[in-house]
Amino acid sequence: MEHTMIIVTGATGQLGRQVVERLLTRVPADRVGVSVRDPEKAKAFADRGVRVRQGSFTDPAGLAHAFEGATQVLIVSVDKMGEEAVRQHRAAIDGAVAAGARRILYTSHMGAAASSHFEPCRDHAATEEALRASGVPFTSLRNGFYATSAMQFLGGALQSGQIVLPADGPVSWTAHADLAEAAAAVLADEGRFDGPTPPLTAGQALTFDDIARVATEATGRTFTRSTATDDGFRQQLVGHGVPAETANQLLGVFAAGRAGEFATVDPTLAALLGREPITLGTVLREQLSENGGR
């Protein structure tokens, strides 16, 4: 059998951890490695025969060891925004090229575009440019918007029933578990997608009006949705200690949503999974039961 080595970064994060879990159902453990900032947090993978090496995108020299022998590297995008994020992603791409990887995969976002209203989508577009410029074949997994992000926006509304958010647009909220399964399927079937994938989304695009209705049906309690002004929402966030820059970035989600940037529903994720993706309603019901909110 041809020798392959798939390296996954961010494997101690929510998405990367699940990607490795799903990958281990398809690929022998000795063909999987993780590059993580804190190897102690990846001990459970090491115990299962996965190669665990320390690597951070802020230490480009150290990536040579972390990515050594890689045939594919999955770069999980970092939890930063703007130039800092793109700089770190470039360091990871350079590290994968230097290691001789023959394909680089990257967790991008649906709607990645230089003109996006949402800063991370502009960062993803810049990273995709860097991937193109690398000269190495790449696959950019254009992940749908995390359903967990919708839960974060709902926040205390899950208890109060009052959803007060800026005007929005439909978003095809998608579960981490499905995106992880899809990433593992693409890694295990090298070259199945080349360049940016179609948007990897769940089967429905919902507004917060729709989510209020779904929550009402799920709980039998009444959920109402009312509209905050963008300025009012910004002030409220800043009043709760959110830095102004972060507040503006969060408002970008709503501006991009209103512009329809996250409205696409695409069948590619379902095809990769061989089943319908998890719905926002399912994620919401899980969250409500964790909160004891039924």
Ligand SMILES: NC(=O)c1ccc[n+]([C@@H]2O[C@H](COP(=O)([O-])OP(=O)(O)OC[C@H]3O[C@@H](n4cnc5c(N)ncnc54)[C@H](OP(=O)(O)O)[C@@H]3O)[C@@H](O)[C@H]2O)c1
């Ligand atoms: N599609 C969407 O809707 C959406 C929404 C939010 C975010 N995202 C993007 O998707 C990514 C993965 O999501 P997630 O839920 O798994 O987030 P997460 O749990 O915050 O995981 C982020 C991962 O990136 C790693 N990381 C951060 N800085 C790094 C660096 N300098 N070098 C190497 N690794 C670094 C973290 O390492 P540690 O474990 O050591 O902290 C962590 O494992 C996020 O980071 C973000 O870029 C997408």
